[in-house]
Amino acid sequence: EAGVTQFPSHSVIEKGQTVTLRCDPISGHDNLYWYRRVMGKEIKFLLHFVKESKQDESGMPNNRFLAERTGGTYSTLKVQPAELEDSGVYFCASSPRGGFTGELFFGEGSRLTVL
Amino acid sequence: DQQVKQNSPSLSVQEGRISILNCDYTNSMFDYFLWYKKYPAEGPTFLISISSIKDKNEDGRFTVFLNKSAKHLSLHIVPSQPGDSAVYFCAARSLGSAGNMLTFGGGTRLMVKP
Numbered sequence: 001e002a003g004v005t006q007f008p009s010h011s012v013i014e015k016g017q018t019v020t021l022r023c024d025p026i027s028g029h030d031n032l033y034w035y036r037r038v039m040g041k042e043i044k045f046l047l048h049f050v051k052e053s054k055q056d057e058s059g060m061p062n063n064r065f066l067a068e069r070t071g072g073t074y075s076t077l078k079v080q081p082a083e084l085e086d087s088g089v090y091f092c093a094s095s096p097r098g099g100f101t102g103e104l105f106f107g108e109g110s111r112l113t114v115l
Numbered sequence: 116d117q118q119v120k121q122n123s124p125s126l127s128v129q130e131g132r133i134s135i136l137n138c139d140y141t142n143s144m145f146d147y148f149l150w151y152k153k154y155p156a157e158g159p160t161f162l163i164s165i166s167s168i169k170d171k172n173e174d175g176r177f178t179v180f181l182n183k184s185a186k187h188l189s190l191h192i193v194p195s196q197p198g199d200s201a202v203y204f205c206a207a208r209s210l211g212s213a214g215n216m217l218t219f220g221g222g223t224r225l226m227v228k229p
Contacts, residue, residue: 004158031215042117043159043204043219056216091158095215102149102208104215106158 002026004107006092012113018080021110025074025094031055032075033095033104034067038088046090049075050097082114118142119207121220128227134192136223138205141186146210149217150179150190153202162203163190195227 005024013019025032034046046065047057051072060067064083069075079086089111093104120139128134136150146167151159165172165179165188172179178191192199205220 033215035219040222042119042221043206045216045218048216059216093158102147102164102206102215102217103161104217106151106160108156108158 006107023092029094030097145207
């Protein structure tokens with residue numbers, strides 16, 4: 001079974017440009033999460049989808065970030081315009097519907113470098 | 116303000132010995148605690164968890180201890196193996212959170228020397 005896949009693995013852009021990160025969760029997983037790790041610090045929650053609906057987007061830093069999950073399958077996270085402080089590793093994770101087990105299945109992450 | 120803290124950024128242990136990784140938290144609403152392991156260029160992988168109603172959970176070489184009064188948990192790895200070398204993240208879930216939102220600590224890099 002394929003795991004969570006993320007694309008691109010690394011993106012280098014200039015300040016002011018736009019970047020779109022994509023996440024394909026494990027097939028059948030209703031829950032999809034975006035997390036971010038900046039400067040090797042803690043991994044911070046951005047938002048949570050249940051199917052195509054945003055369940056919790058309390059971690060989104062500002063309106064330059066837009067996440068979508070059309071059709072409840074893959075998700076995209078767009079940063080527009082990108083700022084220097086947006087650099088970091090963006091992780092996507094998914095989990096199946098049902099009771100909480102704590103186990104999120106993470107992708108390998110998309111490293112974003114804003115110059 | 117960081118609600119989950121791992122005060123040791125790194126830990127070095129000899130193969131075969133015990134590794135003890137520590138984690139402190141401040142939010143009394145946390146009801147579930149987890150440890151994730153992360154290798155370079157990979158995403159975190161779930162390792163072990165513990166509910167706040169327990170004080171110990173064991174899975175093979177890995178044991179997690181929870182001290183609610185001290186708001187402290189620890190992960191014990193016995194015996195440590197070179198393949199355990201990775202960054203370990205402590206995470207917690209808040210009671211009543213809408214979904215499975217986890218709050219992570221900053222991680223501890225464990226190095227197990229052969």
